[in-house]
Amino acid sequence: MLSITRVSALRTQFATFAKPAVAQQLARYSTAPSIPKTQKGCIFDTAGGPIEYKDIPVPTPKPNEILVNVKYSGVCHTDLHAWKGDWPLPVKLPLVGGHEGAGVVVAKGSNVQNFEIGDLAGIKWLNGSCMGCEFCQQGAESNCPDADLSGYTHDGSFQQYATADAVQAAKLPPGTDLAAVAPILCAGVTVYKALKTADLRPGQIVAISGAAGGLGSLAVQYAVAMGLRVLGIDGGEEKGNFVKSLGAEFFVDFTKEKDIVAAVQKATNGGPHGVINVSVSEAAISQSAEYARTLGKIVLVGLPAGAVCKSPVFNHVVKSLQIKGSYVGNRQDTTEAVDFFTRGLVKSPFKIVGLSELPEVFELMEKGKILGRYVLDTSK
Ligand code: NAD
Ligand code: ZN
Numbered sequence: 596m597l598s599i600t601r602v603s604a605l606r607t608q609f610a611t612f613a614k615p616a617v618a619q620q621l622a623r624y625s626t627a628p629s630i631p632k633t634q635k636g637c638i639f640d641t642a643g644g645p646i647e648y649k650d651i652p653v654p655t656p657k658p659n660e661i662l663v664n665v666k667y668s669g670v671c672h673t674d675l676h677a678w679k680g681d682w683p684l685p686v687k688l689p690l691v692g693g694h695e696g697a698g699v700v701v702a703k704g705s706n707v708q709n710f711e712i713g714d715l716a717g718i719k720w721l722n723g724s725c726m727g728c729e730f731c732q733q734g735a736e737s738n739c740p741d742a743d744l745s746g747y748t749h750d751g752s753f754q755q756y757a758t759a760d761a762v763q764a765a766k767l768p769p770g771t772d773l774a775a776v777a778p779i780l781c782a783g784v785t786v787y788k789a790l791k792t793a794d795l796r797p798g799q800i801v802a803i804s805g806a807a808g809g810l811g812s813l814a815v816q817y818a819v820a821m822g823l824r825v826l827g828i829d830g831g832e833e834k835g836n837f838v839k840s841l842g843a844e845f846f847v848d849f850t851k852e853k854d855i856v857a858a859v860q861k862a863t864n865g866g867p868h869g870v871i872n873v874s875v876s877e878a879a880i881s882q883s884a885e886y887a888r889t890l891g892k893i894v895l896v897g898l899p900a901g902a903v904c905k906s907p908v909f910n911h912v913v914k915s916l917q918i919k920g921s922y923v924g925n926r927q928d929t930t931e932a933v934d935f936f937t938r939g940l941v942k943s944p945f946k947i948v949g950l951s952e953l954p955e956v957f958e959l960m961e962k963g964k965i966l967g968r969y970v971l972d973t974s975k
Pocket of ligand 1: 967
């Protein structure tokens with residue numbers, strides 16, 4: 596380990612005496628004190644294979660990247676998809692998953708202008724994008740064909756030190772509670788953007804399908820904060836009470852109701868004006884096209900493997916429904932979503948466990964036994 600004084604002394608010494616190439620090498624990134632060479636991380640070699648909690652190298656930031664000492668990371672259902680390898684998008688292997696990382700900037704590449712050592716930063720699903728294609732140009736950076744994805748194509752936040760493109764990394768205000776903000780970095784940004792995509796008016800009803808999960812529990816709160824009335828759909832009494840405690844006016848239990856479409860339409864007097872689909876259920880997604888109100892806006896967010904959304908064409912046309920996909924959010928959506936959190940309008944309901952417990956968290960998630968989010972403490 597090098598102390599900061601030692602690094603500056605070395606830099607001065609090399610700037611004066613060393614060959615230019617060595618001096619350039621040292622000037623390439625600024626570092627904070629005590630960055631170790633190795634760290635703890637959760638890594639797997641094959642899809643669905645063993646997840647090992649072990650010592651792995653600390654990555655070196657590229658000129659455009661920051662190195663974040665990740666303190667906490669949320670566990671998103673996407674991390675489970677990445678581990679299982681069930682999406683038609685290849686993952687990097689071996690892989691360190693995770694894309695809801697919150698921590699402190701400890702080093703930065705020479706091109707980084709917007710972060711200083713000691714700043715708080717968030718690692719998001721969109722680690723970086725080309726910034727030059729037609730989609731990046733329109734601010735739809737998540738849709739960039741060359742997007743680099745944390746915990747998927749780029750080692751993510753299930754480690755103590757992770758790199759992120761400084762352009763995409765989230766700025767977190769000083770004093771932010773890093774455990775509490777972690778789920779905002781994917782779940783919060785995603786549902787906030789999905790609600791904007793639904794384009795509803797205050798007072799209208801939005802159904803959140805999968806309302807007690809990581810995304811759903813935040814969707815309920817963002818929706819309420821945006822002036823919408825909420826109907827939550829999920830399974831079991833505990834999840835129903837939980838969703839109502841977050842501000843939902845109505846709850847439909849998919850494990851009890853025989854006719855979900857009729858139950859949703861009855862509760863909302865003709866169907867919700869909009870639907871945010873965050874469940875990992877193909878059937879639930881197609882049902883949403885049936886129960887939506889005339890002129891309803893159905894937003895697809897959850898990504899069950901191999902799923903297809905079926906909407907009967909007659910119904911679709913005569914009710915003039917809109918079905919839209921929504922994929923995380925851009926930098927502005929991130930700033931806005933974090934701002935709702937900072938102002939206390941949304942609170943992610945979360946439980947903290949150690950990083951080494953990731954396999955157990957995946958098991959609970961697979962069984963649908965999680966209320967809100969699990970957040971991993973990278974020191975354990
Ligand atoms: P989660 O496991 O925390 O929550 C899923 C919830 O859906 C659970 O509460 C579960 O009980 C509920 N559910 C299951 N079957 C249901 C049904 N038939 N009807 C209603 N609810 C049902 O998962 P999460 O972390 O919130 O992620 C949800 C999905 O969103 C995943 O597929 C994930 O990959 C995806 N995702 C998409 C984006 C995006 O940008 N589009 C971003 C993040 C996550
Ligand atoms: Zn996610």
